[in-house]
Amino acid sequence: MNKINHIAIIMDGNGRWGKKKGKSRNFGHINGIKVIEKLVKDSIKIKIPIITFYTFSTENWRRPKREISFLFKLIDHYFNKEIDNLVKNNIKINIIGNIKILPQKVRTRLIESMTRTKRCKKILINLAINYGSKDEIINATRILKRKKGNVSIKNFEKNLHT
Ligand code: IPE
Numbered sequence: 752m753n754k755i756n757h758i759a760i761i762m763d764g765n766g767r768w769g770k771k772k773g774k775s776r777n778f779g780h781i782n783g784i785k786v787i788e789k790l791v792k793d794s795i796k797i798k799i800p801i802i803t804f805y806t807f808s809t810e811n812w813r814r815p816k817r818e819i820s821f822l823f824k825l826i827d828h829y830f831n832k833e834i835d836n837l838v839k840n841n842i843k844i845n846i847i848g849n850i851k852i853l854p855q856k857v858r859t860r861l862i863e864s865m866t867r868t869k870r871c872k873k874i875l876i877n878l879a880i881n882y883g884s885k886d887e888i889i890n891a892t893r894i895l896k897r898k899k900g901n902v903s904i905k906n907f908e909k910n911l912h913t
Pocket residue numbers: 762763764765766767768783806807808811822
């Protein structure tokens with residue numbers, strides 16, 4: 752195994768890139784997917800077992816509605832089109848973040864993608880969508896409290912999205 756266990760990537764500049772090419776921000780987002788695919792392929796090649804992409808942050812809700820809607824459509828279409836290939840290539844998808852408030856269709860698609868790839872072993876792709884680290888801590892704490900579990904690192908980790 753490669754010495755690097757996990758890389759995390761904050762996606763940025765896709766919109767600006769699209770504009771710079773004389774096209775739209777959305778053109779940049781579409782091409783951003785190709786970059787992700789390349790990064791995943793290369794990570795597999797050099798045997799990095801986990802890769803996390805910060806895809807949509809809690810701050811991104813401040814964007815124009817049309818852009819947000821386009822981004823979620825893009826995610827929905829991508830998984831609809833590629834899910835069989837992901838399974839075939841042994842790529843596991845995990846979503847971290849609060850997806851409860853996402854459009855129902857997208858949410859269902861994401862859950863389906865996690866379920867279908869849950870036994871895949873070659874690489875784990877975490878997609879942070881509407882993810883906030885404080886949200887994750889609060890969420891884990893709530894579960895711990897509800898289960899009346901011991902406050903220990905082990906119990907805490909069990910309730911993290913990852
Ligand atoms: C990253 O690119 C993709 C998302 C966060 C959805 P940006 O959308 O942040 O592009 P810029 O930074 O505005 O150019």
